[in-house]
Structure formats: structure tokens, C-alpha cells
Amino acid sequence: MVLLAFACVAQETVLGNQQAPGSCPYCGGTVVATVVESRRGFCCLPVCVKIMRRYSCAACSRRLVLYP
Ligand SMILES: [Zn+2]
Numbered sequence: 001m002v003l004l005a006f007a008c009v010a011q012e013t014v015l016g017n018q019q020a021p022g023s024c025p026y027c028g029g030t031v032v033a034t035v036v037e038s039r040r041g042f043c044c045l046p047v048c049v050k051i052m053r054r055y056s057c058a059a060c061s062r063r064l065v066l067y068p
Pocket residue numbers: 024025026027028029057058059060061062
């Protein structure tokens with residue numbers, strides 16, 4: 001029996017960057033929101049598409065998790 005977990009692949013596409021309000025708590029730099037489209041599919045059928053934002057600092061490159 002073939003493990004089906006290998007057929008279920010998450011693909012992520014970076015759609016772009018946006019400037020986010022606020023500043024980095026570590027260095028006070030600009031916070032950048034990276035918009036990522038996360039696509040989970042079974043074979044080539046897309047099952048779940050999510051748009052997520054990831055926040056990070058443009059100056060010190062730390063990933064910021066203080067934003068929901
Ligand atoms: Zn920073």
C-alpha cells in the first residue's frame with residue numbers, strides 16, 4: 001500500500017510584500033508583511049487555499065509573531 005501522505009503537498013506562493021503598521025520591538029525598524037498563498041492539494045486537485053500574512057522586520061529580519 002502506498003502512503004497517501006506523499007500525494008498531499010502544501011505549496012506556498014509569495015504574492016508580495018506590504019508595509020505593516022507599527023515598528024519592530026527589537027530594533028524599531030519597519031515591519032513588512034509578506035503575503036503568502038498556501039495551497040494544499042491532493043494530487044492536482046486544490047483542496048484548501050489560504051492567504052496568510054507573515055510579519056517580519058525589514059531591518060533585522062526577525063520574524064514577528066505579535067500580530068494576529
Ligand atoms: Zn527589527
